[in-house]
Amino acid sequence: MLLDIVTKMAPDDYVGFTFFIGYMAMAAASVFFFFERGSVDAKWKLSLLVSALITGIAAVHYGYMRDYWGATGDSPTFFRYVDWILTVPLMCIEFYLLTKLAGAKKSLLWKLILASTWMLVCGYIGEAFTDGSTGHSVQWGVLSTIGYLYIAYTVWFGEVAQLAENSNSDVIKKGVRALAWFVLVGWAIYPIGYMCMEGGWLSSVMAPENVDVWYNLADAINKIGFGLVVYGIAISESKSNK
Amino acid sequence: MNLFTFIYLIGVYIILNLFQGFKQIDLNDQLIYSSFFILLIGIPHGAIDHVLFFKKRKISKLKFYVLYIGLIFAFLILWHVSVFYSLIFFLFISAFHFGESQFPHINIQPIFKNIFYFIWGISLLSTLMFYNIEELKSITLFFDDTVVLEQVYDLSKLSILFYSTNAFTFISMFIFIFMKKINLDRFFSEIFLLFLIHATFYLFPFIIGFTLYFVALHSLKVMNDEYIFLKKETPNFKIFDFIKLLAPYSVLSICFTALLLVLSYNNIIGYSVPLLSIMIISVITLPHAIVMNVFYN
Numbered sequence: 001m002l003l004d005i006v007t008k009m010a011p012d013d014y015v016g017f018t019f020f021i022g023y024m025a026m027a028a029a030s031v032f033f034f035f036e037r038g039s040v041d042a043k044w045k046l047s048l049l050v051s052a053l054i055t056g057i058a059a060v061h062y063g064y065m066r067d068y069w070g071a072t073g074d075s076p077t078f079f080r081y082v083d084w085i086l087t088v089p090l091m092c093i094e095f096y097l098l099t100k101l102a103g104a105k106k107s108l109l110w111k112l113i114l115a116s117t118w119m120l121v122c123g124y125i126g127e128a129f130t131d132g133s134t135g136h137s138v139q140w141g142v143l144s145t146i147g148y149l150y151i152a153y154t155v156w157f158g159e160v161a162q163l164a165e166n167s168n169s170d171v172i173k174k175g176v177r178a179l180a181w182f183v184l185v186g187w188a189i190y191p192i193g194y195m196c197m198e199g200g201w202l203s204s205v206m207a208p209e210n211v212d213v214w215y216n217l218a219d220a221i222n223k224i225g226f227g228l229v230v231y232g233i234a235i236s237e238s239k240s241n242k
Numbered sequence: 243m244n245l246f247t248f249i250y251l252i253g254v255y256i257i258l259n260l261f262q263g264f265k266q267i268d269l270n271d272q273l274i275y276s277s278f279f280i281l282l283i284g285i286p287h288g289a290i291d292h293v294l295f296f297k298k299r300k301i302s303k304l305k306f307y308v309l310y311i312g313l314i315f316a317f318l319i320l321w322h323v324s325v326f327y328s329l330i331f332f333l334f335i336s337a338f339h340f341g342e343s344q345f346p347h348i349n350i351q352p353i354f355k356n357i358f359y360f361i362w363g364i365s366l367l368s369t370l371m372f373y374n375i376e377e378l379k380s381i382t383l384f385f386d387d388t389v390v391l392e393q394v395y396d397l398s399k400l401s402i403l404f405y406s407t408n409a410f411t412f413i414s415m416f417i418f419i420f421m422k423k424i425n426l427d428r429f430f431s432e433i434f435l436l437f438l439i440h441a442t443f444y445l446f447p448f449i450i451g452f453t454l455y456f457v458a459l460h461s462l463k464v465m466n467d468e469y470i471f472l473k474k475e476t477p478n479f480k481i482f483d484f485i486k487l488l489a490p491y492s493v494l495s496i497c498f499t500a501l502l503l504v505l506s507y508n509n510i511i512g513y514s515v516p517l518l519s520i521m522i523i524s525v526i527t528l529p530h531a532i533v534m535n536v537f538y539n
Contacts, residue, residue, distance in 0.1 A: 138263035145255045152251075156243055177427060184243060184251075185434065191255065195262050202258075202445075 009070060015209070018216035019066035026059035029224040036231060041241055044234035047097045051227035054090045058083055058223050062216075075212050081124040084190075087223060088120055089113045092151065094230055095160050098176055102167035108159050112151060119147030123194055145191055152187075155180040171240070175233035182226050189218035243431050246466070247438070250458040254442055257450060267447070269381075276453035281496050287461035288530040289491035290468060294537045297475060310529045317525045325390050325517070332524035333394075337363025339531040343464050346538040348423055358414055365407035366455070369440060371395060372404040374448035381448075385514040411436065435459075464534070471537070495526065 009016050033052035037045045061083035065076040092112035096104050126140025154160050155176070164176035193211045195202040243251075260267065295306060321328040341359030348355060371378060378395050382388045412433075419429045439459075443451045465488075472487075473479045499522050505511045506518045513521065 134263050134265075138259055141262060142259050145259065149252060149255065153248065156248060157245060180243075181430065191258075195258060202262075 015212045015216075016066070016069055018213050019062060019069050022216045022220050023059055023062035023066050025220050025224060026055045026062055029227055030056035030059055033227050033231065039238070040234040041238040043101070044238060047094060047230050047234055048227075050090055050093055050097065051230050054087045054094075054223050055227055057086050057090075058219065069212070077124075077128050080215065081120060081128070083219075085117065085120045085124070088116045091223075091226055092116045094226065095155060095176070095179065098172060098179075098230070098233065099160055099163035099167070102163040102169075102172065104159070104163050108154075108163075111159075112154065115147045115150045115154075119144050119151070122147065123190065127194060141191070141194055144194070148187065148191060152180075152183055155183050169237065171233050171236045175229055178229045179226060182222055182229070186218055186222040186225070189214055243434060244463075246459055246463045247431065247435055249462060250438065250442075250454060253454045253458055254438065257446060257454070261446075267450070269447075269449075272447060272449045276449050279453055279457045281499070283457045283465075284461045285495050285499075286488040286492040287464045287468075288526060289488045289495065291530055291533040292491075293487060294468065294471070295533050297471075298536050310533075313529045313532070314525045317528050318521070321521050321524070325387070326393060328524065329391055329394055329520065332520070332527065333367055334360075334364075335524075335528055335531050337361075337367055339363065339527065339534060340366055340460060342531075342535060342538055343460055343467070346467065348418070350418075350421075350423055361407050361410050362414075364403060365411045366439065368400060368403040368407055370443045370448065370451055370455075372400050373440075373444045374451065375400065377448050381516065385516060387512075387514050387517050408436075468537075 030052050033048050033055065037048045037052075040048060061079050064079045065083075068074070068076040068079060089112070092115075093109065095112060096109040099108070122140045122144035126137055126144060130136055160176060161180070164173050167173060192202065193215055196207075196211045291310070292303075292306060295301070296303075317328070317331075320331065338356070338360045341362035344362060345355075345359065348358075350358070375395050375397055379392060382391045382395065415424075415429055415432055418424045419426065424432070439455065442454060446454070469481070469484050472484065476483075502511065502518060502522060503515055506513055506515050511518065
C-alpha cells in the first residue's frame with residue numbers, strides 16, 4: 001500500500017509532502033522525549049512520557065493520514081479528529097502536571113480534559129456531519145469555540161496562570177506562559193481552519209485545499225513545540241535541584 | 243496578552259462565527275449594534291474626566307468646566323468652518339490618545355514617548371482606513387455633506403502612512419525590547435495584538451473593526467486604569483461606586499447625543515447623521531484626550 005502511494009506521489013504535492021514530514025517529525029520527537037526521560041528528575045518523567053505519547057499517537061495517525069491522502073487525495077478529517085481527540089486532552093494534562101507541584105487539584109485536570117474534548121467533539125460534528133447548511137456549521141462552531149476560549153482563559157488568567165504565578169519557580173512561570181502562547185496562537189489554526197472548509201466564510205482567505213498544509217504545519221509546531229517546552233522546564237528544574 | 247486583548251479575541255471569534263453564518267451583515271445592523279456598544283462602554287470611559295482632573299490638578303470647578311466646554315464649542319466652530327481640516331485634526335488627536343492609552347507608563351524620554359504615541363495611533367487608524375478604503379468612500383459619497391471627506395481617503399497618501407507608521411511601530415517594539423523598556427512577554431503581547439488588529443481590520447467591515455477596537459482595547463482598558471487609580475486614591479472604593487460615578491455624565495451624554503441625532507434625522511439640524519456622529523465624537527474626544535494626557539502623566 002505504502003509503496004503504491006510513494007510511486008504515485010507527485011513532486012509538487014505539498015499537502016502529501018507535509019504529511020510525510022509531519023509523520024517523521026512526530027516519530028523522531030517521540031523517540032527523543034522517550035529516551036530523554038532518563039535525563040530528568042523522577043518528578044518530571046511522567047511529563048516527558050506524556051510528551052512522547054502526544055507525538056507518538058500523532059505519528060501513528062499521520063501515517064494513516066498520509067496513506068489516506070495518497071490513496072484518495074481527500075482531506076483525512078476522520079483520522080485528524082481521532083488524533084486530536086486523543087492528543088489535545090493529553091496536552092491539557094501537561095498543564096496539570098506542570099502546575100501539580102504548585103498545588104493543582106484533580107478538578108483542574110478534569111475541567112481541562114472536558115473542555116478540550118468538548119471543543120473537538122463539537123468541531124468534529126460541525127465538520128464531518130455537515131448537512132451543507134451554514135446554521136449547522138455556525139452552531140457547532142460556536143459551541144466548539146466556547147471550549148477553546150475556556151481553555152485559553154484558564155491558562156492565561158485562570159487557575160493554571162495563578163498556580164504558575166504561585167509556584168515560586170521562574171522556570172515554571174515562563175514555561176506555562178510559553179505553553180499558553182501555543183494555546184493562543186498555535187491552536188487558533190483549528191477554529192480558523194474550521195471556517196476555511198468548503199463554503200466557510202474564510203474559504204476566500206485560505207483555500208480549503210490548503211487547509212491541510214496549515215493543519216500539518218501547526219500540528220507539528222504545536223505538538224513538538226509543546227513537548228520541547230515541557231522538556232526545557234524538566235531539564236532546567238532537574239539541573240537546579242542537583 | 244492582557245485581559246482586554248482576550249476580550250477582543252472573544253469579540254473576534256463571535257463576529258467570525260456571525261459572518262460564518264450570515265456571510266454579510268447589513269450596514270444598518272452594523273450601525274445599530276456598534277452604536278449600542280459605543281454608547282454603553284465607549285461614552286462612560288470619558289464620563290469622569292472632571293473627577294480625574296480634580297485629583298491631578300488644583301483648579302477651580304468653574305475654570306475647568308469653562309475650559310472643557312469651551313474646547314467643545316471651539317471644535318464645533320472648526321467643524322462648521324472646515325469639515326476636511328476638522329476630520330484631520332480629529333484623527334491626529336485620536337491617534338495620540340489611542341497610543342497614549344496603549345502604552346501609558348513606558349519609561350522613555352517624553353519627546354520620544356509623544357512621537358511614539360502619535361505614530362502608534364496613526365498606524366492603527368491608517369490600517370483601519372487602508373483595508374476598508376472602498377467601504378469608507380462609498381459611505382462618504384452617500385451623503386452630500388460628507389463628500390468633502392473623500393479627499394482624506396486618498397489611497398496613495400494612505401499607503402505611505404500605512405507602511406511607514408506600521409514599520410515604525412514594529413521597529414519601535416524591537417528597540418524597546420533591546421533597550422529593556424518592555425519585557426519579552428510584553429513584546430510578544432504587543433506583536434500579537436498588532437497582528438490581531440491587522441487581521442480584524444482586514445477581515446471585518448470598517449464599523450465593526452473600529453467598534454471592536456474602541457470598545458474592547460481602548461474604552462475598557464482606560465476604564466480599568468481609571469478604576470485602579472480611584473481605588474488607590476479612595477479607601478473602600480468598590481466597582482459599584484465606580485459605576486455610580488460614571489452614570490450621571492454617561493446618561494447625560496447619551497441623551498444629548500440621541501437628541502442631536504433625532505434632530506438630524508428629522509432634518510432640523512443641517513448635518514447628516516454620519517457627519518453629526520463624527521462631529522459629536524470628535525468634540526468630546528478633544529477635551530477628554532487632554533484630560534487623559536494629564537491623568538497618565
